[in-house]
Amino acid sequence: MITGIVVNTTLGILLSAHSLTSPLLNPPINTIGSVLDTTPRIQTNVYVVQNGDTLSDIAGKIYENQDKWTTLWNDNPTITDPTNLPVGYLLHVRPFKPSVVEALTPELSNKWQSILAIQQQYTAISTASQSSQVVVASTSPASSNFIADYKSAGAQYNVPWQILYGLHLAESGGRDGAIQNGQGSGAQGPLQFMPGTWNAYKTPDHPNINSAVDGIYVAAKYLAEHGNNEEALLAYGTNVQQVYAIAKEQGLSSY
Numbered sequence: 001m002i003t004g005i006v007v008n009t010t011l012g013i014l015l016s017a018h019s020l021t022s023p024l025l026n027p028p029i030n031t032i033g034s035v036l037d038t039t040p041r042i043q044t045n046v047y048v049v050q051n052g053d054t055l056s057d058i059a060g061k062i063y064e065n066q067d068k069w070t071t072l073w074n075d076n077p078t079i080t081d082p083t084n085l086p087v088g089y090l091l092h093v094r095p096f097k098p099s100v101v102e103a104l105t106p107e108l109s110n111k112w113q114s115i116l117a118i119q120q121q122y123t124a125i126s127t128a129s130q131s132s133q134v135v136v137a138s139t140s141p142a143s144s145n146f147i148a149d150y151k152s153a154g155a156q157y158n159v160p161w162q163i164l165y166g167l168h169l170a171e172s173g174g175r176d177g178a179i180q181n182g183q184g185s186g187a188q189g190p191l192q193f194m195p196g197t198w199n200a201y202k203t204p205d206h207p208n209i210n211s212a213v214d215g216i217y218v219a220a221k222y223l224a225e226h227g228n229n230e231e232a233l234l235a236y237g238t239n240v241q242q243v244y245a246i247a248k249e250q251g252l253s254s255y
Helices: 055-062 066-075 106-129 147-157 161-172 195-201 212-225 230-236 240-249
Strands: 005-008 013-016 043-048 090-093 134-139 177-181
Touching: 055 066, 055 090, 066 090, 066 106, 147 161, 147 212, 161 212, 161 230, 161 240, 195 212, 212 230, 230 240
Parallel strands: none
Antiparallel strands: 005 013, 013 043, 043 090, 134 177
């Protein structure tokens, strides 16, 4: 049993009386149990990221203004993508509402511009090919709520999780559900497998071609068995440069 922790179930904020690692200066604990940063003198509580959360969503919930997501990122600079938060991440939040919308730090501003550039590139590719290549049916919105699955599958098959993330985004925009290739090639699912290839690589634990989670694991297995390198991506038939660009934005240096 973990002691010293109180959860506000309405907002999802987790307050701890124990030492927490601050994104600022590893602050000490003050007498009331919140975290206190010594230099800017900003108390921080902790929000536990839920499935589907983005910094914008959380800012709307906590600060009652989605535009104040920049404050959250400034206070949590280790986050790699404000639209792609791992479930369970402990996000430091201020116990008061910022009075203004803050500008991002120069480093985060540059990172955000890179993320937007990749998203725009994907949108352009998707828009140009939407009518002829991919038909989406009964899917969830394009999102990246599968970080734990990318990392778990990557660890199991020794494939960088960022490659799996990039592959999923390149193939279907990170979607989940039944997806068919409109060109008549027969590719299906969030990871766009040919049925024959899927049947050859699927496992008893991951049998559903229309499941993003199953597709992530089967894609990892496929890449591992094809050399776990650029040739493996070429064999997969994906847009290799797009996958690389996305993966590098998530911290991958080489593959």
